[in-house]
């Protein structure tokens with residue numbers, strides 16, 4: 001019997017996940033990708049002996065990856081090797097004010113206690129609540145497509161909703177447990193970097209702290225791209241076909257159904273289309289006006305997660321003072337958050353994030369050298385000029401020199417910057433966003449743009465602008481959920 005075709009637009013994590021789930025269910029799957037390689041925002045590049053992951057660097061929630069591979073009777077070990085980082089990461093709160101977060105919980109508890117009497121016990125309580133939220137969210141909420149609020153209207157779910165702290169802010173929740181602003185910052189950073197502020201994010205998202213502190217920070221040897229390679233290997237083994245360098249230019253719709261996908265001058269046909277490219281772009285640029293589910297006004301009213309200014313640097317010596325993950329939180333974090341969300345503009349004194357995977361992995365930089373990835377989260381939609389990038393580059397060099405006593409300005413043998421205009425041209429990212437929509441209360445679960453088009457019967461969406469949200473683990477879940485919607489529609493057992 002001939003297999004039913006599905007076209008997946010985009011080979012990021014959500015598209016790759018969806019493609020494998022559909023291929024295993026018996027569909028004939030073709031992934032059409034605009035760029036020359038898979039991975040989307042998680043692509044990599046190599047220059048002068050340095051290898052850089054271009055996007056994600058934190059491998060959190062390993063259980064979600066295992067759950068995904070288990071769908072195919074596989075484990076992550078079939079594709080890549082994981083290493084638990086210890087310390088998980090390092091904070092700089094000022095010169096000579098360094099805090100390392102160890103992998104062992106009892107040691108973290110001691111650090112908290114030293115900072116504030118009673119904070120060790122408070123952390124225990126905070127994380128017990130976070131664990132409850134994580135487990136309930138994973139078992140009852142996150143693996144739901146969010147098509148309707150009725151998915152969540154079951155008595156046991158409603159009962160847990162209040163315990164999940166959906167309706168109080170992360171900020172208030174932190175203040176209930178900790179007085180020290182520094183401890184609060186240490187727990188706040190996962191949500192800041194993945195699209196929210198403590199004030200606009202529901203306390204539900206303390207589940208991220210459980211994921212971070214209890215489940216650990218891991219590194220896939222070779223870099224995050226080895227996960228992409230694993231996912232492509234899996235998809236290919238299931239028969240998925242990949243077409244690269246081929247941007248989808250338009251979707252032809254007749255009587256509420258996509259009849260043709262036009263990409264790179266070629267015409268493709270399939271009964272089902274799964275768009276994992278940025279939702280806003282697909283809606284606003286590929287579909288005829290009358291088939292758009294959301295208006296440009298709707299998109300402009302969404303709270304986007306940050307864009308990022310990134311520098312990829314090759315350093316011709318070994319660096320002291322930094323770990324695999326290092327956060328410079330020596331400036332006022334709330335002012336930086338304000339410049340992202342409340343008064344969008346380039347931040348005056350930004351917090352900085354450094355990823356230096358050559359600290360753990362000797363394959364990603366030449367001997368005796370380091371690959372340094374520096375990221376500043378910034379508001380989406382800002383004017384992004386060479387002068388602005390250079391201004392921030394100088395700030396980075398100054399801060400690095402001040403905090404670590406190392407002047408690296410003469411040791412940079414490779415430099416590339418990346419910001420809004422690159423996100424737009426590489427991924428068709430709305431306002432140059434890096435991580436999709438922020439996790440605000442009004443943009444959670446069934447309040448996200450829907451996984452199923454309201455106006456085109458055979459069009460489905462996956463990825464970081466729909467449920468469940470930004471991040472690699474959510475992208476895997478999103479792809480799986482969208483694939484299952486197509487299976488259901490096609491009458492294939494889910």
Ligand SMILES: Cc1cc2nc3c(=O)[nH]c(=O)nc-3n(C[C@H](O)[C@H](O)[C@H](O)COP(=O)(O)OP(=O)(O)OC[C@H]3O[C@@H](n4cnc5c(N)ncnc54)[C@H](O)[C@@H]3O)c2cc1C
Nearest residue numbers: 010012014034040041055056057058248277463464471472
């Ligand atoms: C700088 C940065 C740091 C991050 N850090 C982390 C982290 O540490 N940990 C974490 O878990 N997450 C992190 N994230 C978030 C995470 O990487 C993303 O949420 C996730 O990879 C998104 O996957 P996706 O499939 O939704 O989208 P994408 O990866 O963007 O994939 C969409 C694909 O669609 C393609 N496409 C677009 N338009 C078209 C078209 N017209 N035709 C064909 N193809 C098209 C794009 O080229 C792309 O390949 C980070 C993201 C960035 C950018």
